[in-house]
Amino acid sequence: MTLPRKLSFWIVVSFGFALQGQSAWAGQIPAAQNPAVNLMPLPAKIVFGPGKLKIDSSFRVSLSGYQEPRLLRAADRLIKRLTLLTGIPLPLTLEEDPAKSIFEIRCVGPGQKIQTVGEDESYFLEITSQKAVLRAGTPVGILRGAETFLQLVSLDADSFFMPVLQIQDAPRFPWRGLMIDVCRHWEPVDVIMRNLEAMAAVKLNVLHWHLSEDQGFRVESKVFPKLQELGSDGNYYTQAEIREVIEHARNLGVRVIPEFDMPGHSTAWFVGYPEIACAPGPYAIERHWGVFDPTMDPTRREVYKFLDKFIGEMARLFPDEYFHIGGDEVTGKQWDNNPAIAAFKTANGLKSNDDLQAYFNNKILAIIKKHGKKMVGWDEIFHPDLPKDIVIQSWRGQKSLADAARQGYMGILSAGYYLDHMLPASEHYGVDPLEEETADLSNEQKARVLGGEACMWGEFVNPETIDSRIWPRLAAIAERFWSPQATKDVNDMYRRLDVTGRLVNLFGISDGGNCKAMLRRLAGLHPLAPLRALADIVEPLHLYLRPDVREYTQLTPLNRLVDAARPESTEAREFQALLEGFLADGPSYGVNREKVIEKLVRWRNNEALLRPILDGSYLLKEIIPLSERLKIAAESGLKALDYLVNNLDVPPGWREENLALLEGPEKPEYEVDLVIIPAVRKLVEAAAAGKK
């Protein structure tokens, strides 16, 4: 397979407009004077010039070169978004004469009929004080450049404007995805639609749609209608809806890859069709979370007949060249308990359940190929029996990818990009598909690492909470997949992440998801501010702790503080930075002093305001100890600050006493962490360390 990061170079050169080093452009201004860039992901190359292009009601778009509906829709979308970004009404009609347009879009050719992993996505964007010109080899390249254009819209004392610059851009990896699990909790079409738009805004190009699970089967099958009728509680996508999603995704330059997990994670299939399982059933939709035993029977011809018909139907519905078969977490228990399967293994020389699964995968691969597709599966499908054109999706880490690449297999990385783990953006940002064990691969082997996918598993998200779990953190991962490997400045990433988080509001993804609405629900008719002050400095427990605290099923409401809380507290990050500045300024401690005091005082006083609200809400009573902890922590912090500022020695035992006060339960009933605690602890330690 030819990879686009090679292809794109060729196309840029062929256009004859590549920047020949920075000196190629007379207008270039010194890097030190560059305007702040809010682009996310950062482009491969950017050179600023002097001046700006004013955006006003004279703005007109022209399309020249190759034409197709995707480009017309892209222009229409761009004009509408520019109107939203500026408030200036702009006509949707295109300017026929490129010379008269303010934004000239020139597309060279049609690209692939169905967008492929090898599709050229490179583009060149030049903005002068007179006009902007976007050039690309394919419509997908134009789509990428149009998103860059929209991220450059700025405001100053004179007008809305675009900075004068040249951007030459192409992705580092060709496979940049988001997996959404719509099975553990159902996510209706509008959730998918708005997330597709936001994905395109950060140049992601794959929606990996996890469509079947123990807990639900989410697609209408006309061949096997009991799949959705009995396996979904009525929550499934019709084929017409699937087509609408695919069409919308195509217009945004996003491929849609369906996953039907097999042979495990498949209880919901068996509710309607127990005959394809290894045990007779009956089966019911699984309501709990975990890894379960129901598994397809890999030994019977009827099972493959069923899957041949089913995969054939889905292969026609989903046009992408890849088809994901899951393949993860087969317990093997149903296989071990079935004498016929044991006999089959012996008869066919299959020594282990892994061998049996590889046998199954090979049969499925043949079916998938017959229907014109290539296969993707999780780590577990990797087996030396399989041909080299499969793609391994690694949830285990770079080592799996490195092993696979050395043996000639392609792979994508998901380990490190699990959004449901509730980790800070910086942690995901620090994971690179070509670092750790993959770092030592040869260039040829590295080229087999196609990119990665963030994973939004569905156990603890529903339509109300999913946006806040995906955004804005996904944008940091998207940058990891698109931008040059050296793009690593975490502070600058966070600065731009704030801007990008607001940008995706345009698509109906609100700041912090539905945080405010959910807090309102919790607070009833009480004023919201005290609850919000607390919610702003907590984060949900990391995923692996949460199920220890409370028993969760598909039917458990997700309506507590932990669900309204954002995965990453901006307020706590800012407090941490303020405090670092304060402590670094000892012994005078002038820097940030007032701001630190203001915040600590507000937190100390919050409990008194919040308590009546907590007492009045059955969903909030459980956070009374949390609110009390905040007060205690703020008091400790203020006392520590007092010692520091007045250069006093702390009394004996004060340090130990206060550090003990700051200790909280490891697995609190309320399922969130008070994330300003580490900063307060630093303050206590600094006070205890004594005079400088």
Next chain:
Amino acid sequence: MTLPRKLSFWIVVSFGFALQGQSAWAGQIPAAQNPAVNLMPLPAKIVFGPGKLKIDSSFRVSLSGYQEPRLLRAADRLIKRLTLLTGIPLPLTLEEDPAKSIFEIRCVGPGQKIQTVGEDESYFLEITSQKAVLRAGTPVGILRGAETFLQLVSLDADSFFMPVLQIQDAPRFPWRGLMIDVCRHWEPVDVIMRNLEAMAAVKLNVLHWHLSEDQGFRVESKVFPKLQELGSDGNYYTQAEIREVIEHARNLGVRVIPEFDMPGHSTAWFVGYPEIACAPGPYAIERHWGVFDPTMDPTRREVYKFLDKFIGEMARLFPDEYFHIGGDEVTGKQWDNNPAIAAFKTANGLKSNDDLQAYFNNKILAIIKKHGKKMVGWDEIFHPDLPKDIVIQSWRGQKSLADAARQGYMGILSAGYYLDHMLPASEHYGVDPLEEETADLSNEQKARVLGGEACMWGEFVNPETIDSRIWPRLAAIAERFWSPQATKDVNDMYRRLDVTGRLVNLFGISDGGNCKAMLRRLAGLHPLAPLRALADIVEPLHLYLRPDVREYTQLTPLNRLVDAARPESTEAREFQALLEGFLADGPSYGVNREKVIEKLVRWRNNEALLRPILDGSYLLKEIIPLSERLKIAAESGLKALDYLVNNLDVPPGWREENLALLEGPEKPEYEVDLVIIPAVRKLVEAAAAGKK
């Protein structure tokens, strides 16, 4: 016509469940202990009992009695909304056995095939600690009761719950509408859809859709396609979209009445069809606001042939029994300038242009009747030549309605309900269709006053701002139309209006519309809080002042502070109340003192924080004087407070000097009022009035 407020009484009685005075219900609790009611509009009658009905995951709905798709959809919507209100996942499947359901819905009969103005909308809702039962004679009554049910969902320290009560309810007026002008600015289908849902939540039952104007023709005509092709800039509803809107409205119990304004306000028709105008043209879509001369020619047969075909097409598209012909603001100039028209008037004994318009209206009325409809028009259509089954919509006031009613004509009131005038909710709330000149009508004449419509004219709203101009103020008007005439407590109205404003968030109408997003756009990448602090205490200039300040056309951006500002400042209202409490507590001035000081200090300090943001935004520079005024006003207020609290005499001239400082420009360039000024003025006057 039999009016529903009579009908409903009969139906209530016929059910045999009418409350026989308050004593009918053994569970009744004393009024003084009644829980707070957050219903809006208030029901006709409500009696509370002891206890509550817990809402948890066992909640199930049953439908018994008459069945139809509207009821199934209503149940589906109710369950989904209850899930949103509580966060508890609830199955959509209905309980077959009413005895086992928690919410039993019983509908007696089908009601009208097409919802009419005479439709019975009454319902009876009984909630015990075991279950809720909603009964009504028609599906529309059930829809009204379901909205009441949802408004009763409450939260306490134990659970989500419903108070135990009985509500017997029916509307005061049968015609309770909102007019939306989609011509001056275009409003896409989703704007209409979400506003329909919010309208239904406050029991409004008419969407009056103003579809043609000088500035745009907004419906697809298949018979005369140049109407939309040349008259709309591409911004029109397809007939399929119109049908979707009508279907959605029907499911919500809302009638849809189209208005095609004629013979004036019709420039956009003439762009495609100049032959129906009185002057040859050519015509272009009007971009300015005002009253314009282009008018249909009432003397030529071809014009009526055209209108017959057009009205026939629209009468088939819109099923409602009424058809609105506008008829307002004909200048008569084109008629006066056309000798053929003058000759026609003479030949037909028409003495004035009013007579000519009445002639036109009679011809149109015949066409409308031929197509099975009844006619509605603005004040100007009222003419003794017309038959008694027309409806007059009064923009002039109760006098028009009274005059019409005395002569046997039906009418609805819109004067006093113009949302674009940017008046406080209390002002609209104080206007009653049966007060002022209509108060003296006989009961028979009063019955001809069918209700009213709020008007959302489109000159200064677009899809981004319209929600904040309609909501929450419309809910106060809706209460005026539904609730008993004696419902007049303004403070209680505002308390409930806050709750209702949040309720409509469920339908995608966010708090204060897109206020936050618009302020963000104005502030660029700066922090938002200082701009928000200012925006929270300004209100847009009242409509009639705004065009004096700046020349506005359809193409003028609506992206300034005035557009982001909410029509009514809650913050200013609250400050006013705080200050009243403070002043009433002289000479000790202890009440609210800290809160008043805190606010004034915050406002005084705001200018320093805000100034760099204003300097950096071309759209905000104009409000620099406004920000300075806030600082000056806050300083005056603080000084006055100091004199009062310390019981000091103000220096000579201090009062005059400070009152002068508080004076602002009458028509400021920034187009908003600083609405805390009157409260500060009171403080200055109180200080000047001296020691108590």
